[in-house]
Amino acid sequence: MCGIVGYAGRRNALPILLDGLKRLEYRGYDSAGVAIVGDSLQVVKDKGFIANLEAQLPAMTGSTGVAHTRWATHGAPSKVNAHPHVDCTGKIALAHNGIIENYAALREKLEARGHKFESQTDTESLVHLIESYYDGDLEEATRKALHDVRGSYAILAVHAGEPGKVVGARNESPLVVGVGPDENFLASDVPALLRYTDRVLYVMDGEMVVITPKGVTIKNIEGKAVRREPQRITWSLEDAEKGGFEHFMLKEIHESPKAIHDTLLGRLANLEVNGFLSEGVTSVKLVACGTSYHAAMIGKYIIEEIARIPASAELASEYRYSQGPSDRPLVILITQSGETADTLGAAREARRRGCKTVGITNILGSSLSREVDVTLYTRAGIEIAVAGTKTFIAQLVVLYLIALKMGQDRATLGYDELDRLKDQLRSLPRAAQYMLNKAEEIRALAKKYGNARDIFYIGRHANFPVALEGALKLKEISYIHAEAYAAGELKHGPLALVTPSTPVIAVAVHDPTYEKMRSNIGEVSAREAPVLAIGTEGDKELPRFVDDVIEIPEIPWIFSPVPVSVALQLFAYEVARMHGCPIDKPRNLAKSVTVE
Amino acid sequence: MKALILAAGEGARMGPFTASVPKVMIPVGNRPLLEYVVQALVENGVRDLVLVVGYRRERIQSHFQDGKAFHARISYVTQTKQLGTAHAVWEARPHMEERFLVLNGSNMVDSRFVEDLLASRDKPAVLITQSERPRSYGVVTVRGKALVGITEKPTEVISNLINTGAYALDQRIFDEIERLAKEGKHDLPSAVSALAQRTEVEAIRTEGTWVDALYPWDLLRLNATALKGAHEVRAGTIEPAVTIRGRVSIGDGCVIRSGAYLLGPLALGPGCEIGPNAVLLPSTSLGKNVRIGAHTTVANSILMDDVILGPACVVQDGVVGSGVVAKAGLLAASGSGDVQIEGEWHTVAQLGALIGEDVEIGNGVSVTPGTVINERARVESGARLRGTIPSGAVVL
Numbered sequence: 001m002c003g004i005v006g007y008a009g010r011r012n013a014l015p016i017l018l019d020g021l022k023r024l025e026y027r028g029y030d031s032a033g034v035a036i037v038g039d040s041l042q043v044v045k046d047k048g049f050i051a052n053l054e055a056q057l058p059a060m061t062g063s064t065g066v067a068h069t070r071w072a073t074h075g076a077p078s079k080v081n082a083h084p085h086v087d088c089t090g091k092i093a094l095a096h097n098g099i100i101e102n103y104a105a106l107r108e109k110l111e112a113r114g115h116k117f118e119s120q121t122d123t124e125s126l127v128h129l130i131e132s133y134y135d136g137d138l139e140e141a142t143r144k145a146l147h148d149v150r151g152s153y154a155i156l157a158v159h160a161g162e163p164g165k166v167v168g169a170r171n172e173s174p175l176v177v178g179v180g181p182d183e184n185f186l187a188s189d190v191p192a193l194l195r196y197t198d199r200v201l202y203v204m205d206g207e208m209v210v211i212t213p214k215g216v217t218i219k220n221i222e223g224k225a226v227r228r229e230p231q232r233i234t235w236s237l238e239d240a241e242k243g244g245f246e247h248f249m250l251k252e253i254h255e256s257p258k259a260i261h262d263t264l265l266g267r268l269a270n271l272e273v274n275g276f277l278s279e280g281v282t283s284v285k286l287v288a289c290g291t292s293y294h295a296a297m298i299g300k301y302i303i304e305e306i307a308r309i310p311a312s313a314e315l316a317s318e319y320r321y322s323q324g325p326s327d328r329p330l331v332i333l334i335t336q337s338g339e340t341a342d343t344l345g346a347a348r349e350a351r352r353r354g355c356k357t358v359g360i361t362n363i364l365g366s367s368l369s370r371e372v373d374v375t376l377y378t379r380a381g382i383e384i385a386v387a388g389t390k391t392f393i394a395q396l397v398v399l400y401l402i403a404l405k406m407g408q409d410r411a412t413l414g415y416d417e418l419d420r421l422k423d424q425l426r427s428l429p430r431a432a433q434y435m436l437n438k439a440e441e442i443r444a445l446a447k448k449y450g451n452a453r454d455i456f457y458i459g460r461h462a463n464f465p466v467a468l469e470g471a472l473k474l475k476e477i478s479y480i481h482a483e484a485y486a487a488g489e490l491k492h493g494p495l496a497l498v499t500p501s502t503p504v505i506a507v508a509v510h511d512p513t514y515e516k517m518r519s520n521i522g523e524v525s526a527r528e529a530p531v532l533a534i535g536t537e538g539d540k541e542l543p544r545f546v547d548d549v550i551e552i553p554e555i556p557w558i559f560s561p562v563p564v565s566v567a568l569q570l571f572a573y574e575v576a577r578m579h580g581c582p583i584d585k586p587r588n589l590a591k592s593v594t595v596e
Numbered sequence: 597m598k599a600l601i602l603a604a605g606e607g608a609r610m611g612p613f614t615a616s617v618p619k620v621m622i623p624v625g626n627r628p629l630l631e632y633v634v635q636a637l638v639e640n641g642v643r644d645l646v647l648v649v650g651y652r653r654e655r656i657q658s659h660f661q662d663g664k665a666f667h668a669r670i671s672y673v674t675q676t677k678q679l680g681t682a683h684a685v686w687e688a689r690p691h692m693e694e695r696f697l698v699l700n701g702s703n704m705v706d707s708r709f710v711e712d713l714l715a716s717r718d719k720p721a722v723l724i725t726q727s728e729r730p731r732s733y734g735v736v737t738v739r740g741k742a743l744v745g746i747t748e749k750p751t752e753v754i755s756n757l758i759n760t761g762a763y764a765l766d767q768r769i770f771d772e773i774e775r776l777a778k779e780g781k782h783d784l785p786s787a788v789s790a791l792a793q794r795t796e797v798e799a800i801r802t803e804g805t806w807v808d809a810l811y812p813w814d815l816l817r818l819n820a821t822a823l824k825g826a827h828e829v830r831a832g833t834i835e836p837a838v839t840i841r842g843r844v845s846i847g848d849g850c851v852i853r854s855g856a857y858l859l860g861p862l863a864l865g866p867g868c869e870i871g872p873n874a875v876l877l878p879s880t881s882l883g884k885n886v887r888i889g890a891h892t893t894v895a896n897s898i899l900m901d902d903v904i905l906g907p908a909c910v911v912q913d914g915v916v917g918s919g920v921v922a923k924a925g926l927l928a929a930s931g932s933g934d935v936q937i938e939g940e941w942h943t944v945a946q947l948g949a950l951i952g953e954d955v956e957i958g959n960g961v962s963v964t965p966g967t968v969i970n971e972r973a974r975v976e977s978g979a980r981l982r983g984t985i986p987s988g989a990v991v992l
Contacts, residue, residue: 027643071641174693189644189669242662243657243661243662243672244649244656244657244671244672245654245658251657251658251661254657255658258658261867261885261901264867264885265848265849265866265867266832266848266849266850266866266867267849268867268869268885269849269850270833270851423887423904423921426885426887426904427902427904427921429885429902430918430919433616433918433919434954436654437616553954
């Protein structure tokens, strides 16, 4: 299978053709080529990916052209066999998808008449055949040539002497026309056109089409005109890339089990967290911004609990401008993009202070890796939604690995405890999946609680930063005012804001602060605030104190931030969706903050 | 040409293995069933795929995404009500051009199978094959090469030729579907039978592979078939004194400890850890991130992602769902067993245990052949199990 694209318009054809080819790369990518009609006919082609072709293209100007991406099913991909093919005069170029069955006989006849062939392809016969019929009208010559041809094809042809015109034809291979103002397109498939127009015409078997900047004419092979109205395509290019999900954010939340798997891959059995620096480390400082800062705050609890090393978290924008104390903590810098300006600044500052530095980022080769001693990658895959979800989960996984490694190196953990913790870490993808299976339940709760003007989140210990992150997600994408508090701080002020119209989301899983959390829930329900709790499966007590519970599976509390975060991400998503917010691109926000 | 793949069903007869995944996503040979269909189509140049999804569609969508990783372009149509296969095709109507293929996503097929279907050229066609248990399927009657009709699950023997559920169709099928829907019939075989009354529908007997899994133990047969044809990769860390024979695939990041004995065909997904002196026997698949304890033996079984088996366990002819954790000394050996699925009893000659996702098993538990432990059950140490353990149950 191959992909073809044609353009006739006012713009420079080259970038449009290349972009179209990339959208068709799924149809094949072992060789590619373009032909452009400017002052003369220019053809460039090569084997390999389209990017390969792009890298070696000379400047080609002209606003008419055709292009081809090939998937060689028979014969080797090579430069000579790549399309478009050119006739003896170098004036006609042809891109073809399909098979010409009687090419051998045609070739013999044409060679006898003195035509010179360069390639082994069936397509080349057709271009010479068109040449043999050419008498100043490409359309007519193509029509005559097709009468002699048997096989399946979608073809696009241009002639140096007829700029502004692309001739196409279809028989058993797909061809669509994209209709624009002052420009028209031809392609094997709709995605190649969607960036430029949403109006398309389908060419049917046995039909020919001619596009010029001004118009589109479709005729049958006998030359009789066919009338056809354009259809409007209602799906966008983005829809295709979202793989059936309504938003990138939802797609990415559903990718968290995979992100955990990939992040653990090959690191767990022997704790191969490459070249890690735990030697002589007496304390750890975690530095980051935004969502990554919440991961850093959770990291403090993880490292203290598992590795028994004092740890603290600080905002990168504050750390940079603070006075350095005399000790030299190991500094862990966390940024999804690896380009966050304040975090990069903090990395430089840490090095200036003589600290060893570790970076955690999702992007290979990002700036952070050049600013730190060791880089650990979260292998979450690309994240498109502005609100970070799977990358946040993957950051936590790397922090668990760091804590285990430090515990092993410093022998604060016995091998029995290490094995137990490793098995629990292996089970984390399941814990995330367990929450994803509750998506419908969470949607119903979002409907119930999501109409409030203000929502409060409370949590303690490792789940306090989880509450902060839950509130941040809700603010970012649903524009509802949300605040998170360490539950013990309620009485010191925030309780004054709690009323029957301010729902409270309380993280009350089985952890060392569970009893305390229950008293805090009592404080807010005494003010008649509706309470949605995140609790542990099998907790019979909690439902009696709160209005609703989202249950996480029973896992050791130090790992609970993972399922709780997935639940809060889904909750924020469902609230924003209910309000019809632009979830993937919230107002005023950008994916990575590269300014200070 | 576009292909429509039906993947909306739950597959209730698969017992605990479809508790949170649709049938098409059950792994055999470490790949979901649906991947075999997608691959067979792509190998025949059919890359424009429309998946009709419904039950737990997120699992399918997050695996296949836009199809790029599978050299295809995949779009999704959600079937909101699981009325029937004809209804599923109807829902995908706006995506279909004049002629298209329809395949069932939960059958394991090969490239040859799709090639046979494509050979139909321009007539509507159905692919048929011979079956040992025709009564479980739609039996076809043919006149020469033309289809006469399809009889669903006949009570008496008509023939052993059955419908594989793979069709080449054109726009005319929509008229039949629309008409039958008014009579309350929503299955595609009825619509194709009706079409055969009006125009010739070719019945093509396929020479390719078509394997269907009706019940969980059928998965073991599919798994063995898949492993025989699987591509062999060797990655990860293999400690000294490990024995590996036959076709053994070891994924990225695996660690195989000393003394382990691995006989192919086997497939180990990425990130597995095989403990010292563990024995893995044919034909076994281990999903991603599986840990096998020291001295544990696994034979002819499917262990899905994130399974942990402690030391000294025995698992034979078993299917173990994602996230199952068993402590030391689980005994789930093979034998002849009676299994109840959806209220019906089946006697299976060689079967171990069928264990659903996230089941937790304590130390020294023994399981009678043919026992079904449904998802999320918790079994305390020392228990002896038989029959069917309900989902979420606690066994003391």
